[in-house]
Amino acid sequence: AWGASAAAAEKLKQQFLGEAAANYVRLPRSRPGLRDWFLAFQAKAANEHDLLDMLIGQWNDAYFRPTEQRYYYSEQMKPEIVWLFRRARQQRRPELAELANHPLGQQTVAAARERILAVELQRGDLPTVATPRARALPYSGGAQSLIRLLRAFGRRNFVRGYVYDGVSFEVVFSHLIQVSYPSPDETPEVVAPSLRDTGIGKTRLLETAAYAPHWAAHIEAALGWPGLAEAVWWFHAHTREPGWRVEQDIRAAWAAEISDHTPLTADDLLDGAVDVAWFRRAHERLGAARWQELATAARYTTTGNGHKRAQLFSAAMLGELDPGELRQRIQQKRFQDGVRALGLLPLSEGKKARQAEILDRYLLLQEFGAGSRRFGSQRQNSERLALRIGMENLARTAGYADPIRLEWAMEQEAVADLAAGPVTVTAEGVTISLVINALGEAELGVVRQLADGRQKSLKRVPARLKKLAEVKALTGRKTAIRQQASRTRRSLEEAMMRGDAFSGGELQALSQHPVLRPMLADLLFVRDEDGALGYPVDDGRGLQGLAGAPVRVTADDELRLAHPHDLLTRDWHQWQHDCFQAGRIQPFRQIFRELYVPTPVEISDAQGTRRYAGQEINPRRAHGLLSQRGWLVHPYEGIRKSFHTEQITVHIEMMYGAGTAAAVGGETVDAINFIRWEPWQSLPVTEVPPRLFSEVMRDVDLLVSVAHLGRVDPESSQSSVEFRAQLVRETAALLKLANVTVQTHHVLISGQRNDYSVHLGSGVVHQRPGGYVCMVPVHNAQRGRIFLPFVDRDPKSAEIIAKVVLLANDWKIKDPVILAQLLNRPVQLG
Numbered sequence: 001a002w003g004a005s006a007a008a009a010e011k012l013k014q015q016f017l018g019e020a021a022a023n024y025v026r027l028p029r030s031r032p033g034l035r036d037w038f039l040a041f042q043a044k045a046a047n048e049h050d051l052l053d054m055l056i057g058q059w060n061d062a063y064f065r066p067t068e069q070r071y072y073y074s075e076q077m078k079p080e081i082v083w084l085f086r087r088a089r090q091q092r093r094p095e096l097a098e099l100a101n102h103p104l105g106q107q108t109v110a111a112a113r114e115r116i117l118a119v120e121l122q123r124g125d126l127p128t129v130a131t132p133r134a135r136a137l138p139y140s141g142g143a144q145s146l147i148r149l150l151r152a153f154g155r156r157n158f159v160r161g162y163v164y165d166g167v168s169f170e171v172v173f174s175h176l177i178q179v180s181y182p183s184p185d186e187t188p189e190v191v192a193p194s195l196r197d198t199g200i201g202k203t204r205l206l207e208t209a210a211y212a213p214h215w216a217a218h219i220e221a222a223l224g225w226p227g228l229a230e231a232v233w234w235f236h237a238h239t240r241e242p243g244w245r246v247e248q249d250i251r252a253a254w255a256a257e258i259s260d261h262t263p264l265t266a267d268d269l270l271d272g273a274v275d276v277a278w279f280r281r282a283h284e285r286l287g288a289a290r291w292q293e294l295a296t297a298a299r300y301t302t303t304g305n306g307h308k309r310a311q312l313f314s315a316a317m318l319g320e321l322d323p324g325e326l327r328q329r330i331q332q333k334r335f336q337d338g339v340r341a342l343g344l345l346p347l348s349e350g351k352k353a354r355q356a357e358i359l360d361r362y363l364l365l366q367e368f369g370a371g372s373r374r375f376g377s378q379r380q381n382s383e384r385l386a387l388r389i390g391m392e393n394l395a396r397t398a399g400y401a402d403p404i405r406l407e408w409a410m411e412q413e414a415v416a417d418l419a420a421g422p423v424t425v426t427a428e429g430v431t432i433s434l435v436i437n438a439l440g441e442a443e444l445g446v447v448r449q450l451a452d453g454r455q456k457s458l459k460r461v462p463a464r465l466k467k468l469a470e471v472k473a474l475t476g477r478k479t480a481i482r483q484q485a486s487r488t489r490r491s492l493e494e495a496m497m498r499g500d501a502f503s504g505g506e507l508q509a510l511s512q513h514p515v516l517r518p519m520l521a522d523l524l525f526v527r528d529e530d531g532a533l534g535y536p537v538d539d540g541r542g543l544q545g546l547a548g549a550p551v552r553v554t555a556d557d558e559l560r561l562a563h564p565h566d567l568l569t570r571d572w573h574q575w576q577h578d579c580f581q582a583g584r585i586q587p588f589r590q591i592f593r594e595l596y597v598p599t600p601v602e603i604s605d606a607q608g609t610r611r612y613a614g615q616e617i618n619p620r621r622a623h624g625l626l627s628q629r630g631w632l633v634h635p636y637e638g639i640r641k642s643f644h645t646e647q648i649t650v651h652i653e654m655m656y657g658a659g660t661a662a663a664v665g666g667e668t669v670d671a672i673n674f675i676r677w678e679p680w681q682s683l684p685v686t687e688v689p690p691r692l693f694s695e696v697m698r699d700v701d702l703l704v705s706v707a708h709l710g711r712v713d714p715e716s717s718q719s720s721v722e723f724r725a726q727l728v729r730e731t732a733a734l735l736k737l738a739n740v741t742v743q744t745h746h747v748l749i750s751g752q753r754n755d756y757s758v759h760l761g762s763g764v765v766h767q768r769p770g771g772y773v774c775m776v777p778v779h780n781a782q783r784g785r786i787f788l789p790f791v792d793r794d795p796k797s798a799e800i801i802a803k804v805v806l807l808a809n810d811w812k813i814k815d816p817v818i819l820a821q822l823l824n825r826p827v828q829l830g
Contacts, residue, residue, distance in 0.1 A: 055112040192221035211300040227285025316344040336386035343394025377627030442481035496561035505555035507540035524562040564595035580730035596697035607682040608673040615704040622707035751810035
């Protein structure tokens, strides 16, 4: 049919390929891969024209009309062709390496790129046949390509953010400008004359430096602005957003350049941390006037409004922000970037005024953090992040090593006058004293001076004196110091959980803190160098062990708060016994803290743990509980928590129940996975730091116990039972109760009237033999009367110990309701 005649052949050809030319319909073409072409080329069955056709011929858009508006990205070009067009081929493609290094391959790729640019540079508002290829190019050339593109681009605005018209003039040319890149021989000195001779204005060059920062050094040389490149990189480092769409090799080059300027990590910069020293250096070199011009062009450093954050930080460090207005926005609008910027405001030169400003800003940040509790988990997490960055920025500005040291220094500043003794107010013969007690908490003592010279203690401040300004101030300070003590306990516990190091000199300085001193005295410290373990004595100059003389601590020694994992093989029960005998009340659970270690099954598993698989929980209660403990509840990613020091993220995975009966019930725990960041991979529990593993499992154990659904006893987790059993043993030894024994989950008591069993999880009491004994606890009455070796409010443990002590002395019971049950008599009520 094809050989009949030339006219007939042409007619049949048009009929076969498609006569609807007006509709731009074409049949798809299936080409061989580049590897196959190269083999054919080596066999002299193909030439460079075939390769050029493969590079710029139709591929994925064969069915689309050239004028149709669509998205065009490099992903829509065949991956091996994209790889061949790249400037830096980071991914190894051994099968294409010979072609990429072949002179003909290099020449043809360069010719294809040049042809795409040449056609596209002649376009107007409507796309050309080369537009899809131009939009997909991962690299558009060097300095000459940039100059040609800038000239053709004119005064149009660069496109940033989401793209809704993938083939418009602005979109395609913005892409080509951004993926242009200087070649190794195109140094700033070589390119600068060409940029100056183009006639492109200063404003457009500044915008180009912001939009494509890999040209910033060349534009700096062209404009004669020393420090421009460093300033551009500062703006990029402090404005970058996760949605920024740039080719991978360019992103990698940007990240490497930024890492050369700052010790802050990419995650810290993304969260809003600020390198103040870098800013000072760049601003000083560039100058104030030129910095403002660059700040205007900085909108091109980000896809959204991220540049406003950098502008805010810059204005804060330059002292251009009104502190009062910033405070108002933080308090009334809960302005999170304002929280980050608060710590960047310049401080006064005078020492006294400087300390007052640091304290004022610190208290404002703490007020912001306290207000987050009324929001949901995601809002809490974002505000908690803003607070962390704000504290870090304030610490750097004030010259502290980290936010924890800043926090303790500010808390010490707030109570400095109490270090020498109580603060008193006297009015109408009544003296009101504010003192710090043995637990580091504030108390008010009220004493009335009688006519005969004697003094009488009062339980509360007389009502008529409460209105006095001095008394109000003293009462307000009591509330503030109690809140401070609570924050201090929490920060100490977090320091133990993270494994923060303290120098001996720091411990000695902190021992002078009126609130910290009594807390530190009841906490165990360990020195990793030689394993020394003990309580701080002699103002932090020694560690007192279980016996013998204290171990001396020098100013350069490195210490940390001991974790139960450190005590696992170090006479743990002896330390618990000593704690009871000495009557120590720790500021948080340290010695009596639950410890979780991997089980043999978990050790043998390839990754993660399924210890709590199948536990059904109440989603609302679970999410509220976990958000308070630093976990993020994400609607798509589930429940997770990141540990930045260890660079590990923990995911609590739930069973997927869509389309089943499980979709209308609660959530069911499936697995807990530990993910390392670099490289991103799931870890077996044997590679997870023991302290981190224990704290994560402690949170999950609390989750499945408190937020449970079904018939699981919420107070009967194995860890809770174990530590309550030890509390009962120590209490019985302290009170010499020989008739009390602990057996697995129960306390067995041999009383004079009967034998009893108290469950260590629920606190339920039974007679043996006999039935249930109803004993109703009044938790408010027990508070402070049952000794617990930690400050945490644990009403269930106090209830169980109270019942054990009461039943061990059952002959002293006088309550008629309880007595009637023990004697098997009818209960008389009313």
